[in-house]
Amino acid sequence: DGGITQSPKYLFRKEGQNVTLSCEQNLNHDAMYWYRQDPGQGLRLIYYSQIVNDFQKGDIAEGYSVSREKKESFPLTVTSAQKNPTAFYLCASSINRLAGKETQYFGPGTRLLVL
Amino acid sequence: DAKTTQPTSMDCAEGRAANLPCNHSTISGNEYVYWYRQIHSQGPQYIIHGLKNNETNEMASLIITEDRKSSTLILPHATLRDTAVYYCIVSNRGGGADGLTFGKGTHLIIQP
DSSP states (O other), rough: OSSSSEEEEEEOOOTTEEEEEEEOOOOOSEEEEEEEETTOOEEEEEEEEEETTTEOOOOOOOOEOOOBBBBBBBOOOEOTTTTOOOOEEEEEOOOOSSTTOOOOOOOOOOEEEEE | OOOOOOOOEEEEETTTTTEEEEEEOOOTTEEEEEEEOOOOOOOOOEEEEEEESOEOSSSSSEOTTSSSEEEEEEEOOGGGGOOOEEEEEEOOOOTTTTTTOEEEEEEEEEEE
């Protein structure tokens, strides 16, 4: 099946620990995104990548890092610098063509909890 | 991107049409209106988008006013599975090429 997969579904982090969230897509999409969602809130953009080996900061990039070495993969690392990492993390992808022509497809999400 | 205003929550009876309003009075000429929905604890799902003309697909219809300052998403025959948070988003950023801004949306509850 084509789609976006995220793993793990639940992730526990200890104070001061870095953790990496996986996002893989087999849709042949150029662009990929990471969002964070807090309870009862909308989604906020962390990082996005429009092409391999290139990525841009979103609205809340502090305390996070990403890489885009392959078109299919866009892992997100939550570093110890992120003081309030407990949230629902969503990965998305899109074909990245003309304005208004594309839509984003989302993965099932990873719920990160700090112990 | 223009800001959108949506009601916090709405109820609709199963089998009836669900009409979800969205105000975007500061929308500019090159901004599209997108609708996504998010079922509890899942990733958002794209529903429909439009620029000026009304749009329809297998999931819903999108009615955009002539001045483009507001729009309505219509689910023609709502089912219990349509219970979700519905997000109205206005963006000209490459259709999402550099990310979309999601507000709090409308929590639509379909009543049996």
